[in-house]
Amino acid sequence: xxxxxxxxxxxxxxxxxxxxxxxxxxxxxxxxxxxxxxxxxxxxxxxxxxxxxxxxxxxxxxxxxxxxxxxxxxxxxxxxxxxxxxxxxxxxxxxxxxxxxxxxxxxxxxxxxxxxxxxxxxxxxxxxxxxxxxxxxxxxxxxxxxxxxxxxxxxxxxxxxxxxxxxxxxxxxxxxxxxxxxxxxxxxxxxxxxxxxxxxxxxxxxxxxxxxxxxxxxxxxxxxxxxxxxxxxxxxxxxxxxxxxxxxxxxxxxxxxxxxxxxxxxxxxxxxxxxxxxxxxxxxxxxxxxxxxxxxxxxxxxxxxxxxxxxxxxxxxxxxxxxxxxxxxxxxxxxxxxxxxxxxxxxxxxxxxxxxxxxxxxxxxxxxxxxxxxxxxxxxxxxxxxxxxxxxxxxxxxxxxxxxxxxxxxxxxxxxxxxxxxxxxxxxxxxxxxxxxxxxxxxxxxxxxxxxxxxxxxxxxx
Amino acid sequence: xxxxxxxxxxxxxxxxxxxxxxxxxxxxxxxxxxxxxxxxxxxxxxxxxxxxxxxxxxxxxxxxxxxxxxxxxxxxxxxxxxxxxxxxxxxxxxxxxxxxxxxxxxxxxxxxxxxxxxxxxxxxxxxxxxxxxxxxxxxxxxxxxxxxxxxxxxxxxxxxxxxxxxxxxxxxxxxxxxxxxxxxxxxxxxxxxxxxxxxxxxxxxxxxxxxxxxxxxxxxxxxxxxxxxxxxxxxxxxxxxxxxxxxxxxxxxxxxxxxxxxxxxxxxxxxxxxxxxxxxxxxxxxxxxxxxxxxxxxxxxxxxxxxxxxxxxxxxxxxxxxxxxxxxxxxxxxxxxxxxxxxxxxxxxxxxxxxxxxxxxxxxxxxxxxxxxxxxxxxxxxxxxxxxxxxxxxxxxxxxxxxxxxxxxxxxxxxxxxxxxxxxxxxxxxxxxxxxxxxxxxxxxxxxxxxxxxxxxxxxxx
Numbered sequence: 001x002x003x004x005x006x007x008x009x010x011x012x013x014x015x016x017x018x019x020x021x022x023x024x025x026x027x028x029x030x031x032x033x034x035x036x037x038x039x040x041x042x043x044x045x046x047x048x049x050x051x052x053x054x055x056x057x058x059x060x061x062x063x064x065x066x067x068x069x070x071x072x073x074x075x076x077x078x079x080x081x082x083x084x085x086x087x088x089x090x091x092x093x094x095x096x097x098x099x100x101x102x103x104x105x106x107x108x109x110x111x112x113x114x115x116x117x118x119x120x121x122x123x124x125x126x127x128x129x130x131x132x133x134x135x136x137x138x139x140x141x142x143x144x145x146x147x148x149x150x151x152x153x154x155x156x157x158x159x160x161x162x163x164x165x166x167x168x169x170x171x172x173x174x175x176x177x178x179x180x181x182x183x184x185x186x187x188x189x190x191x192x193x194x195x196x197x198x199x200x201x202x203x204x205x206x207x208x209x210x211x212x213x214x215x216x217x218x219x220x221x222x223x224x225x226x227x228x229x230x231x232x233x234x235x236x237x238x239x240x241x242x243x244x245x246x247x248x249x250x251x252x253x254x255x256x257x258x259x260x261x262x263x264x265x266x267x268x269x270x271x272x273x274x275x276x277x278x279x280x281x282x283x284x285x286x287x288x289x290x291x292x293x294x295x296x297x298x299x300x301x302x303x304x305x306x307x308x309x310x311x312x313x314x315x316x317x318x319x320x321x322x323x324x325x326x327x328x329x330x331x332x333x334x335x336x337x338x339x340x341x342x343x344x345x346x347x348x349x350x351x352x353x354x355x356x357x358x359x360x361x362x363x364x365x366x367x368x369x370x371x372x373x374x375x376x377x378x379x380x381x382x383x384x385x386x387x388x389x390x391x392x393x394x395x396x397x398x399x400x401x402x403x404x405x406x407x408x409x410x411x412x413x414x415x416x417x418x419x420x421x422x423x424x425x426x427x428x429x430x431x432x433x434x435x436x437x438x439x440x441x442x443x444x445x446x447x448x449x450x451x452x453x454x455x456x457x458x459x460x461x462x
Numbered sequence: 463x464x465x466x467x468x469x470x471x472x473x474x475x476x477x478x479x480x481x482x483x484x485x486x487x488x489x490x491x492x493x494x495x496x497x498x499x500x501x502x503x504x505x506x507x508x509x510x511x512x513x514x515x516x517x518x519x520x521x522x523x524x525x526x527x528x529x530x531x532x533x534x535x536x537x538x539x540x541x542x543x544x545x546x547x548x549x550x551x552x553x554x555x556x557x558x559x560x561x562x563x564x565x566x567x568x569x570x571x572x573x574x575x576x577x578x579x580x581x582x583x584x585x586x587x588x589x590x591x592x593x594x595x596x597x598x599x600x601x602x603x604x605x606x607x608x609x610x611x612x613x614x615x616x617x618x619x620x621x622x623x624x625x626x627x628x629x630x631x632x633x634x635x636x637x638x639x640x641x642x643x644x645x646x647x648x649x650x651x652x653x654x655x656x657x658x659x660x661x662x663x664x665x666x667x668x669x670x671x672x673x674x675x676x677x678x679x680x681x682x683x684x685x686x687x688x689x690x691x692x693x694x695x696x697x698x699x700x701x702x703x704x705x706x707x708x709x710x711x712x713x714x715x716x717x718x719x720x721x722x723x724x725x726x727x728x729x730x731x732x733x734x735x736x737x738x739x740x741x742x743x744x745x746x747x748x749x750x751x752x753x754x755x756x757x758x759x760x761x762x763x764x765x766x767x768x769x770x771x772x773x774x775x776x777x778x779x780x781x782x783x784x785x786x787x788x789x790x791x792x793x794x795x796x797x798x799x800x801x802x803x804x805x806x807x808x809x810x811x812x813x814x815x816x817x818x819x820x821x822x823x824x825x826x827x828x829x830x831x832x833x834x835x836x837x838x839x840x841x842x843x844x845x846x847x848x849x850x851x852x853x854x855x856x857x858x859x860x861x862x863x864x865x866x867x868x869x870x871x872x873x874x875x876x877x878x879x880x881x882x883x884x885x886x887x888x889x890x891x892x893x894x895x896x897x898x899x900x901x902x903x904x905x906x907x908x909x910x911x912x913x914x915x916x917x918x919x920x921x922x923x924x
Binding site: 029085086088092149177179190191193195197202203204205206207208209210211212213214215216217218220221223224225227228229230231267271272273274275276277278279284287288291293295296297298299300301302303304305306307308309312314315317319343344346389390391392415418419420421422423 | 491547548550554639641652653655657659664665666667668669670671672673674675676677678679680682683685686687689690691692693729733734735736737738739740741746749750753755757758759760761762763764765766767768769770771772774776777779781805806808851852853854877880881882883884885
């Protein structure tokens with residue numbers, strides 16, 4: 001690399017600026033429209049150099065910006081989101097979730113690593129280019145949504161309506177995560193997602209457990225039986241048809257995964273566990289990267305008071321791999337659950353909208369090669385691993401379908417940073433590493449041996 | 463009966479007065495000390511004629527009063543409580559729980575039937591006696607606690623410390639309930655209670671279900687399996703030793719119960735159920751009155767967001783019958799749960815303090831005979847049923863142990879009035895029926911053929 005931007009702010013200055021962004025509690029599941037808009041406006045203001053603007057749409061607004069003053073250069077679309085997950089139990093947070101807190105070499109707060117910090121990195125790189133070179137090295141469109149954490153219910157329609165305006169040779173996602181802190185990595189796939197609730201209901205109201213106990217079925221008993229039956233003891237999902245369509249794992253891929261340095265014991269210890277567990281017949285990393293899962297994310301019923309609850313609900317999510325179809329998975333689970341024999345209660349399966357299939361980008365795609373070179377520049381002497389994102393990025397399948405463009409995941413979040421959990425954090429070192437890497441990525445895609453070739457648009461009929 | 467008090471207030475005036483009492487949100491589980499004290503002071507003020515006073519003690523205070531100006535007459539101790547259950551989900555209440563609301567022929571609000579309304583009845587009867595006759599017909603001590611709904615953790619010590627001061631020939635409890643609205647009933651037993659939590663823990667924190675899915679055991683799966691295994695499919699509790707010590711149900715008692723008018727179908731329909739359910743081999747009423755239960759009262763884990771929760775808890779309560787020992791039941795459940803094979807998670811059983819054994823009063827006890835006569839007076843032409851309270855009144859076993867006195871349940875609550883649940887209510891007609899019945903009960907115990915004989919105190923060494 002010849003050109004190098006100067007990132008002139010101190011870490012403290014960056015953190016102070018990011019503090020204001022994290023302070024906006026943009027929980028897409030339940031924040032007010034005003035709060036969500038305020039987060040969107042924060043972003044739009046940062047993108048003033050590219051006509052940053054908040055675009056009203058169904059649901060929470062989208063933030064858009066365009067800098068298209070590099071004629072002949074490739075065009076990339078930068079994607080991210082400004083919404084965050086709910087905090088969960090506040091009592092489990094060491095510090096208030098929306099007060100960004102410096103703690104040693106990390107900063108802690110809801111959304112700091114998913115996805116406010118990684119988006120902040122992109123903003124600072126773009127601003128530095130404009131300030132120091134008067135231009136970006138290639139044409140960049142920005143699109144940031146506010147509903148990623150609730151499954152992007154309205155983003156597909158937005159994309160379809162603005163397909164021409166958003167066309168690009170490549171999408172680069174500031175969402176996603178490096179899979180661990182110890183070495184640089186790129187993701188060549190992300191898992192799909194379906195979510196649903198299993199609800200068991202009994203009497204019209206909660207009943208006093210003494211005055212009615214023994215006379216009626218308890219919905220929690222039935223729910224427990226149903227949930228217990230979703231897996232067999234060997235960790236396999238016990239739902240007929242759940243694994244349909246998944247190609248068997250090739251010996252070649254097994255060998256590749258086996259070659260990745262991965263210490264089961266250390267991983268286990270870092271999570272505070274006595275043992276790991278999962279589907280029989282696969283290594284830990286094979287299960288994480290190549291196999292689908294069905295997890296119960298939460299339970300809701302009654303409380304610590306002496307009632308027979310009138311309802312009991314299990315919240316379920318499945319992470320899907322290539323070959324699985326979201327609607328088929330939901331149907332298989334529904335059939336399985338409704339076939340269970342229960343007495344004295346009613347059972348309903350309620351799928352959420354917006355199932356998302358798994359997504360892949362070929363390991364030899366030009367964007368993967370450029371990104372590898374950029375990471376090698378920032379992390380000299382380290383191999384760049386090609387990993388799989390266990391998480392789900394609903395927009396990627398859409399970008400391919402609607403824009404005909406592949407998505408490169410280029411995030412400086414790390415998978416251990418308590419995404420979606422209490423005490424979410426971001427490593428401070430990632431801020432500067434990320435800025436340098438995005439700078440190099442853009443330069444590489446714009447010019448030289450890794451220059452991004454225009455993609456032949458294979459946009460389907462709409 | 464010759465003497466009859468005049469209850470001069472209108473229903474509306476009574477309801478208005480009771481509204482002020484219900485408005486104090488005296489939820490013993492989580493109200494402030496100030497709120498609890500305010501409810502206690504409301505009671506004490508009502509008892510001014512008997513030197514009503516709030517007595518500070520460990521936990522929420524006790525309300526005491528004594529009217530002992532009937533030399534030679536028997537002495538009764540009136541028991542009740544001023545604390546209430548938590549509201550549960552506010553969204554399920556038709557009207558705000560602490561705003562007593564008139565709705566047709568019922569009044570709705572948290573605590574109105576358990577136990578604020580039934581206590582209010584006693585207050586009004588005593589006040590009417592003082593106003594109209596200048597005296598009560600017998601000596602009465604009053605003791606109202608503020609921790610009944612959390613298992614009376616401090617009341618035993620209070621009773622023991624004040625045993626001489628509280629000595630009486632009979633305890634009359636304004637807590638409890640008639641088991642249904644259609645006919646008068648007296649309770650000759652109440653079930654015991656033990657409560658405990660089963661907690662399954664996994665990793666140190668909630669984990670993103672994509673980034674960690676497939677690699678670790680999910681505590682909810684293990685909890686579901688454990689909870690599902692607490693019962694067999696025929697409704698029996700599948701815990702070895704749970705039923706130990708319970709005498710088998712005699713043919714005589716079965717015949718008595720079979721003679722009680724009880725319509726399974728109507729009961730089922732009133733609860734909004736398609737079918738009833740419970741332990742195989744027993745009728746609905748046999749299960750309700752004579753058999754112990756194990757119920758899961760609530761579940762707590764994660765939520766509707768895509769995590770693998772780090773913990774999952776089931777709240778359990780068991781209603782016990784005579785013969786079962788609380789500590790043995792807890793041990794049996796603990797042994798059963800810890801014997802389950804689980805992988806990758808840790809399981810703990812956490813019993814709460816204050817297990818309570820079941821309680822009985824003989825059907826031919828003098829107090830039952832007097833109470834039967836009082837109810838026959840108020841409900842002419844109706845048989846008085848001898849029923850069992852499925853609920854638990856922790857104080858009763860204590861009264862027997864510490865004061866050597868039996869307890870008569872004499873409440874004008876009804877079991878269907880959504881005790882402990884949202885939309886708790888009290889039938890307005892019960893106010894006047896209750897006042898008349900308490901009046902007659904006191905008169906009968908004081909004089910005439912049902913006069914209460916002094917009990918030979920069998921107080922054990924302390």
